Each structure stands twice: as C-alpha cells, then as structure tokens.
Amino acid sequence: MSEAVDNSIEYNPKSVQLYNNIREYAAAGYSKREIAKIFHCGRNTVTKYLNGDYESLCKRDYRSGMDQFYDDIIKELNAGVSRKDVYCHLLKRGYMGKHSAAYDYMNKIIKRENIDIAVYKSSSAEVIQKRKKLQQYDHISxxxxxxxxxxxxxxxxxxxxxxxxxxxxxxxxxxxxxxxxxxxxxxxxxxxxxxxxxxxxxxxxxxxxxxxxxxxxxxxxxxxxxSPLSNGFVEGTNNKLKMVKRTMYGRCSRQLLEAKLMYRPNV
Structure with a gap:
C-alpha cells in the first residue's frame, strides 16, 4: 500500500499523518464536520484527503513557483533590474507566491551566478545605464x-x-x-x-x-x-522638557507628566 512509505524523505510527514488520521476517523464513522473540528481544518480539506490520491497529496513538491520564470529572472537581473521590479514583473505574469519566497529564490540565483544586483528604485534601462556610468566617478554626499x-x-x-x-x-x-x-x-x-x-x-x-x-x-x-555667560544650558533643558511632554501627549495623565518634569530636592 502507498501508506507503507510514510517515512520516506520524498513524502511530507504532516501531510501523511493528516491523510492517515482523516481516513481512520472517517472509517470509524465520524462525519466530515466532526473530523474538521478535531484536526482544526476545513471540511474541504477533509473531503480532499478522503477523495484525493495519496501520491499527489503527500509527496513533497520540491519545485518552486519561480522555476517557470527562471530564464526571465536571470535575464532581468543581469540587465540590472532590481529584485523589487523583477518581483513586480512576476506578479503581472501570474506568480502567486509571497514576496519573501521570491527574494530568497532570487538571492540564491544571485549568489550562484555572481550577479551584480541593482539596488535602484527605477528599473528603466536608460536610468540604470546612466547610474552605472556615474559609479566610475568619485562622489561626495x-x-x-x-x-x-x-x-x-x-x-x-x-x-x-x-x-x-x-x-x-x-x-x-x-x-x-x-x-x-x-x-x-x-x-x-x-x-x-x-x-x-x-x-x-x-x-x-x-x-x-x-x-x-x-x-x-x-x-x-x-x-x-x-559676555562669557550663555543660555545654552537653559535652552537645552527646555528642549528636553518639551521632548518628554510631546512623547507623553495624549497617553499619560497630568500627574505623571508633573512627576517626570518637576524637580523635588526633598524627595
């Protein structure tokens, strides 16, 4: 039976466990609603695991949703397009994954291919080329x-x-x-x-x-x-008091504000 390969690294342990548990409870006469409550999942998930194929449900999927865009990603990164803009282009082309997953995938490509990534906000080809030319100059901020x-x-x-x-x-x-x-x-x-x-x-x-x-x-x-005298100390103290007042504004009582600002030598 397919269940015999549960411990294989090619199968997802959580999916295998859920698959077996759902079928076991269903065989014992539990309804889909009851099974969903027990395993904290939806009834659609229960139905999927009852009617679905073990291999398709439990086998690990090592493919990334980015694989289908691999060639385009390499091309754009080499052309100087920033990772942010590459991600935006992928979304327009149907990529459904998360931002972090896309960046992790691109970072692996960048490291493996030794790509000099772009960090510019604009991905216009002309803008990128101009900025790359400016890198040869010595800049002072x-x-x-x-x-x-x-x-x-x-x-x-x-x-x-x-x-x-x-x-x-x-x-x-x-x-x-x-x-x-x-x-x-x-x-x-x-x-x-x-x-x-x-x-x-x-x-x-x-x-x-x-x-x-x-x-x-x-x-x-x-x-x-x-005059050798200066009011710098007084102005500095005023600034400090104003900063305390503004950070407390709307969140603390007058009594607390007074406790933080008033000087009590006898306390």
Missing amino acids: RAGIFRFLWMNSDLSKAHCTYIMEHYPKIRQLDICIREFRNIYDQKNMVLLYLFIEKYKLSEIQELSRFAEGLEKDIEAVENSVA
Missing part, C-alpha cells in the same frame, strides 16, 4: 559637505580643492562660517560690525538675510559676543 562646513570633518585635499574651485557659493559659505566663529573666539565687537556690513551686501540671499537679522537684534548679539 551632501551630508559630507555639511559636516565639512559645520563640524570641520575631514575632507581630502583633492575634494576640498575641487569643491572650492567649482562651487563658489560653498566657498563663500565656508568663509562666512569661519569669520562668524572668529568673532566669538576673539570676543571682538568690531569684527561683528564688519561682518554685518559685509554680508548685508552678499549676493547669496540667505547670508544677506542672516546679516540683517543680526542687525535687527544687535543688542542681544552684542551681549552674546561680549
């Missing part, structure tokens, strides 16, 4: 330039020279930042007035507005330059 300007992070001499020569606005920003910091390093009021007059006439609109804002609030700016 926007964030990297900001870190160089504001935090003096390391930037190679070649990169620095190229940026300063080809992007005059960045060169002006770099000079402006250094001059403004020099005002506070030297605590020099004259440098402050010269800075304001110089950058009020700047061609860069943002720098011009910054200088005009300093002039409008000149008394506070003068105090910040001349």
Whole structure:
C-alpha cells in the first residue's frame, strides 16, 4: 500500500499523518464536520484527503513557483533590474507566491551566478545605464559637505580643492562660517560690525538675510559676543522638557507628566 512509505524523505510527514488520521476517523464513522473540528481544518480539506490520491497529496513538491520564470529572472537581473521590479514583473505574469519566497529564490540565483544586483528604485534601462556610468566617478554626499562646513570633518585635499574651485557659493559659505566663529573666539565687537556690513551686501540671499537679522537684534548679539555667560544650558533643558511632554501627549495623565518634569530636592 502507498501508506507503507510514510517515512520516506520524498513524502511530507504532516501531510501523511493528516491523510492517515482523516481516513481512520472517517472509517470509524465520524462525519466530515466532526473530523474538521478535531484536526482544526476545513471540511474541504477533509473531503480532499478522503477523495484525493495519496501520491499527489503527500509527496513533497520540491519545485518552486519561480522555476517557470527562471530564464526571465536571470535575464532581468543581469540587465540590472532590481529584485523589487523583477518581483513586480512576476506578479503581472501570474506568480502567486509571497514576496519573501521570491527574494530568497532570487538571492540564491544571485549568489550562484555572481550577479551584480541593482539596488535602484527605477528599473528603466536608460536610468540604470546612466547610474552605472556615474559609479566610475568619485562622489561626495551632501551630508559630507555639511559636516565639512559645520563640524570641520575631514575632507581630502583633492575634494576640498575641487569643491572650492567649482562651487563658489560653498566657498563663500565656508568663509562666512569661519569669520562668524572668529568673532566669538576673539570676543571682538568690531569684527561683528564688519561682518554685518559685509554680508548685508552678499549676493547669496540667505547670508544677506542672516546679516540683517543680526542687525535687527544687535543688542542681544552684542551681549552674546561680549559676555562669557550663555543660555545654552537653559535652552537645552527646555528642549528636553518639551521632548518628554510631546512623547507623553495624549497617553499619560497630568500627574505623571508633573512627576517626570518637576524637580523635588526633598524627595
């Protein structure tokens, strides 16, 4: 009998067990509804296992639903199409499997065939080719330039020279930042007035507005330059309190908010 090969690796143990149990209970006089309740399955499943063929129901199916698309997958991955877009194309062609199964299948192909996969959002052939050509150039990120300007992070001499020569606005920003910091390093009021007059006439609109804002609030700016005191600690504490308040908004009571924010030295 076919049941004699239950332990073979070619058969699914769970399917074999369910097949035998359903038939055993049916032979004992249980109804389909009762069998379905006992084994936590649907009546259609019970009917399938009662009327179906043992081989087709219990034999392992090693074939993947992706196998029928194998040639197309290889072709698209080699052409630079991203896995996401390959998966979308397969869905349009009738693939019924899950996203994770498709990615696992493609990852095995990529590893076996040593394919240089695409990570681009667009799978347009022209876009992919343009981006591949750009890979031969040396790129500097926007964030990297900001870190160089504001935090003096390391930037190679070649990169620095190229940026300063080809992007005059960045060169002006770099000079402006250094001059403004020099005002506070030297605590020099004259440098402050010269800075304001110089950058009020700047061609860069943002720098011009910054200088005009300093002039409008000149008394506070003068105090910040001349005084060794700073309200940085107070502002930092305010930010911390506001963050606590916002994270609790709508979920906690006023009493808990007060307990987190109020300072009680006697407790």
